Every structure is written in structure tokens, then in C-alpha cells.
Amino acid sequence: MLGLHENVVTGMADGYWRIARKPACTLLHCGPGLANGLANLHNARRARSGIVNIVGDQATWHRPHDPPLTADTEGLARTVSAWVRTSTRAADVGRDAAAAVQAARTAPGQVATLILPSDASWDEGGVVAEALPVPEAPPLDPYAVERAAQVLRGAGGKALLLLAGPAVQADGQDLAWRIAQATGAKLMADYVNAHVARGRGRVQLERVPYVTELAMQALASFEHIVLVNAKPPVAFFAYPDKPSTQYPDGAQLHVLARAEQDGVAALRALADALQAPACAIPDPGPRPAPATGAPSPEKLAQTVAALMPEQAIVSDESVSYGRGFYRHTHASPPHDWLHLAGGAIGDGLPVATGAALAGRGRRVISLQADGSAMYSLQALWTQARERLPCTTILLNNGRYNILIGEFKGVGATPGPTAMQMLDLGNPGLDWVKLANGMGVEAARATTMEDCAGLLAASFRRDGPFLIELMV
Ligand SMILES: Cc1ncc(C[n+]2csc(CCOP(=O)(O)OP(=O)(O)O)c2C)c(N)n1
Numbered sequence: 001m002l003g004l005h006e007n008v009v010t011g012m013a014d015g016y017w018r019i020a021r022k023p024a025c026t027l028l029h030c031g032p033g034l035a036n037g038l039a040n041l042h043n044a045r046r047a048r049s050g051i052v053n054i055v056g057d058q059a060t061w062h063r064p065h066d067p068p069l070t071a072d073t074e075g076l077a078r079t080v081s082a083w084v085r086t087s088t089r090a091a092d093v094g095r096d097a098a099a100a101v102q103a104a105r106t107a108p109g110q111v112a113t114l115i116l117p118s119d120a121s122w123d124e125g126g127v128v129a130e131a132l133p134v135p136e137a138p139p140l141d142p143y144a145v146e147r148a149a150q151v152l153r154g155a156g157g158k159a160l161l162l163l164a165g166p167a168v169q170a171d172g173q174d175l176a177w178r179i180a181q182a183t184g185a186k187l188m189a190d191y192v193n194a195h196v197a198r199g200r201g202r203v204q205l206e207r208v209p210y211v212t213e214l215a216m217q218a219l220a221s222f223e224h225i226v227l228v229n230a231k232p233p234v235a236f237f238a239y240p241d242k243p244s245t246q247y248p249d250g251a252q253l254h255v256l257a258r259a260e261q262d263g264v265a266a267l268r269a270l271a272d273a274l275q276a277p278a279c280a281i282p283d284p285g286p287r288p289a290p291a292t293g294a295p296s297p298e299k300l301a302q303t304v305a306a307l308m309p310e311q312a313i314v315s316d317e318s319v320s321y322g323r324g325f326y327r328h329t330h331a332s333p334p335h336d337w338l339h340l341a342g343g344a345i346g347d348g349l350p351v352a353t354g355a356a357l358a359g360r361g362r363r364v365i366s367l368q369a370d371g372s373a374m375y376s377l378q379a380l381w382t383q384a385r386e387r388l389p390c391t392t393i394l395l396n397n398g399r400y401n402i403l404i405g406e407f408k409g410v411g412a413t414p415g416p417t418a419m420q421m422l423d424l425g426n427p428g429l430d431w432v433k434l435a436n437g438m439g440v441e442a443a444r445a446t447t448m449e450d451c452a453g454l455l456a457a458s459f460r461r462d463g464p465f466l467i468e469l470m471v
């Protein structure tokens with residue numbers, strides 16, 4: 001599949017892993033091409049996605065002449081990769097490729113980068129290697145299970161099970177719900193999740209809020225936080241006079257499963273230790289009707305919940321507009337929700353594209369902020385070329401809205417010069433034309449009625465469609 005910028009390609013590989021649970025392989029050009037793809041490899045690393053990057057490089061005997069594209073390719077690769085190797089002979093390439101795939105599949109999923117000097121590719125003598133076994137995830141710590149059971153038995157509602165990684169998939173949620181019902185513990189998802197199973201039949205999880213004050217409020221009552229593939233919750237950024245950590249000073253943190261351990265197995269062991277009986281996850285109530293009138297975040301969430309097809313995939317790079325989407329989308333068919341896992345904007349459309357490739361016909365809905373979309377909008381071209389079932393709701397607020405809040409967070413009042421740097425309205429971006437220019441049909445919506453009509457129509461198409469929602 002051709003992507004028209006390396007950051008589109010690496011983001012596609014990230015989205016592919018999140019749905020297919022097997023690595024995609026990128027093909028990138030020399031050090032600078034890898035550098036172009038680094039931001040989305042950073043996101044993939046934070047999402048714990050398995051990816052095999054193949055980076056072409058100068059022939060071994062040409063490199064000493066220092067041609068223009070010579071760079072520290074290994075150095076660049078190391079910043080995002082768990083595994084890096086340069087093959088120096090054709091005879092080694094098969095062996096090294098097998099090791100790269102093995103590294104990418106190592107729990108919970110890793111970025112592996114294989115650098116191939118051009119002579120290693122074109123020389124005779126290549127050998128096809130056998131696939132290597134996928135290593136087992138590190139074993140659970142029985143003491144951690146026992147300790148968590150002990151804590152949860154005594155703490156009731158003062159304990160939180162904080163879920164991330166595999167623990168926010170359907171099986172993990174079932175087990176966590178049983179544990180919560182048996183002990184009175186509360187459940188929450190980490191703010192940063194690559195992939196959350198959502199909708200009817202799943203737990204109505206909320207995430208730890210983004211805004212530090214709100215996160216601290218949400219966590220204030222907990223004396224014990226049991227981490228299941230999650231990290232201790234910390235703020236995205238520092239703010240003067242605010243703490244980095246969002247949990248109460250006196251709270252005890254208990255690691256049930258680290259990111260690379262099997263959180264679902266850990267929850268199963270914990271449910272067994274607590275003899276937590278099976279119990280049904282509550283019904284979220286009736287599906288909402290599509291909203292009407294002027295767009296708002298709540299109305300958009302409600303409309304998406306009203307209309308999304310079965311087994312949809314949501315790629316959420318809605319940035320400031322989407323913080324409250326969860327609450328209004330529980331009562332919808334089962335679906336998968338993919339977040340920006342590493343905070344580097346420009347992943348939403350590529351992830352949607354890769355997820356659509358892995359989803360084999362499943363509808364992908366991008367909830368996509370405008371400023372972030374501009375980083376990698378070429379992904380639309382790949383959606384058109386591959387006729388992927390992608391519906392993009394492009395949230396046109398004409399600015400980097402979130403950064404206005406960040407100014408407030410550090411106690412600054414942006415003046416006219418700073419505000420101008422957050423403004424995308426001069427000249428305004430015409431998303432219908434931008435999409436059309438890359439072969440994607442598109443229309444503008446200014447009301448929720450328009451949006452609902454276009455959304456429903458897009459779901460009946462085979463290929464991609466973009467709705468520019470003026471918000
Ligand atoms: C790669 C990268 N560059 C810059 C930033 C800083 N940044 C965070 S959000 C943002 C603007 C987001 O604007 P938009 O996508 O329009 O969302 P809105 O704030 O309007 O909701 C920027 C520039 C970042 N997080 N990642």
C-alpha cells in the first residue's frame with residue numbers, strides 16, 4: 001500500500017497492528033525518510049504496536065564516500081525501536097528479517113527496525129529463514145495477584161482498578177467488572193489507550209480526565225490504585241505549582257500487571273483469588289437518536305452513537321472537541337475505539353487508514369481535529385486509492401483550540417501575536433477541496449441534521465467520504 005509521506009506509512013502500520021494484532025511492515029527511504037516517519041513511530045511505541053520497519057540505506061562500500069543521503073540511520077531508529085539491526089551481507093538478510101518479526105511480536109508489541117544497505121539487497125546469496133517463535137509474555141507475579149486480592153477485599157470503594165492495554169479489551173473488561181462487583185472497587189481506563197473495546201456489552205468505562213484538576217478530582221477518593229497494564233497516572237504536561245502525579249499523595253499503587261505482562265490473565269487470576277462470580281455487564285439503555293441543531297461535542301457523540309454500524313472502528317484524534325465523547329457513546333453497537341497514544345498529532349488519519357486495511361470491510365470513523373489532520377492529510381489519498389470504508393468527520397474549528405487551554409494552564413494570557421499563532425483561519429482551510437483534491441468525496445455540514453444525513457449516506461458507500469463539520 002502506498003502512502004505519500006513516511007509519517008502516513010508508519011501511522012498506517014500502527015493502525016494495522018491495533019486491529020490485526022500482527023505487525024505490518026513499512027518500507028522507508030534512508031535516514032531522512034525514517035526521520036519523516038518518527039513522530040508516528042513514537043505514537044506506535046507508546047501504543048505498544050508491533051511494527052517491522054525496513055529502511056533502505058547506502059551500499060556498505062558506498063557509505064564511506066559520504067553521499068548526500070548518508071545519515072545516522074541506526075541512531076534515528078534507536079529513538080523509537082526496541083530492536084535495531086543493519087544487515088551487512090545478503091546472506092544475513094533472511095535471518096535478520098526473521099529476528100525483526102520476532103522482536104515486533106514480542107509482548108506487548110514492539111517497533112523493530114531492520115536497515116538494509118542496498119548491496120545486502122541486490123547481492124546474490126540470500127537465504128529464506130524459518131519464522132522464529134513468538135516469545136511468551138513475562139510470567140505473572142503470584143505475589144502481586146495475592147496482594148491485589150488482599151487490598152481489594154479490604155478497601156471497597158476506596159480502591160481503583162486502573163486498566164490499560166489488553167485489560168481494556170472485552171475479556172479484560174468482563175473480568176474487571178466481576179472483580180468490581182465482588183469487591184466494590186471502581187474501574188477506570190487510563191487516559192492513554194491505544195485501543196478500547198466499547199459499546200453495548202462492554203463496561204461503561206470512563207478515562208482518567210486530561211485536565212490535571214479534573215484528573216485529581218476523579219482520583220481523589222482512592223487509597224489504593226491497582227494498575228493493570230497501566231502506568232501511574234501523570235499529567236501530560238507540567239504546570240507551575242501543580243503536581244506531576246494526579247493520584248493522591250497517600251494513595252498506594254499496586255502493580256498487578258506491567259505493560260508487557262498479560263493483563264487479562266492477571267485479572268483472571270485475581271477474579272479467581274477473590275472467587276468473584278460471573279455477572280452481566282449492565283445494559284447502557286436505549287440507543288440515542290441523531291441530534292439536531294447547531295453542532296456541539298455532546299450532539300456529535302450522540303449522533304455517531306445513533307448511526308454507527310455494527311463493529312465500527314473509531315479513530316479518535318478529536319483533540320479538544322472529543323474529551324466528553326465516551327459518556328454519550330456507551331449505548332451503541334459494539335465497536336473499537338483507537339486513541340492518539342503518544343500525543344504526537346498527525347496519527348489519526350493514518351491510523352484510520354491502517355485500521356481499515358486490517359478491518360476487512362469494517363467501517364472506520366475518524367473523529368478528526370483540523371490542525372492535527374493537516375500533519376498527514378495525504379492519508380486520504382491512500383484511502384481513495386484503496387477504496388477503504390473510511391468516514392472522516394473533520395472538526396473544523398479553524399484553530400489550535402487546545403493550546404488556548406494550555407496557555408491558561410501555565411497561567412499566561414495569550415496576546416494577539418500568540419493568538420495569531422493558534423489561528424488556522426487566515427486563510428481558512430477548505431476541507432471539501434482538500435479531500436476532493438486527493439480523490440475523496442466530501443461535503444460540508446453546518447448543522448447536526450446535515451451531519452447525520454451525510455454520516456448515514458457515507459456508511460452505505462464502499463469507499464471513503466469526508467464530512468467537514470463546522471464547529
Ligand atoms: C507532533 C506534534 N506537534 C505539535 C504538538 C502540539 N500540539 C498539541 S495539540 C496542537 C493543536 C491541535 O489543534 P487541532 O488538531 O485543530 O485540535 P483542537 O485543539 O482545535 O481541538 C498542537 C500544535 C503535538 N502534540 N505534536
Ligand SMILES: [Mg+2]
Binds near residue numbers: 369371395396397399
Ligand atoms: Mg482545531
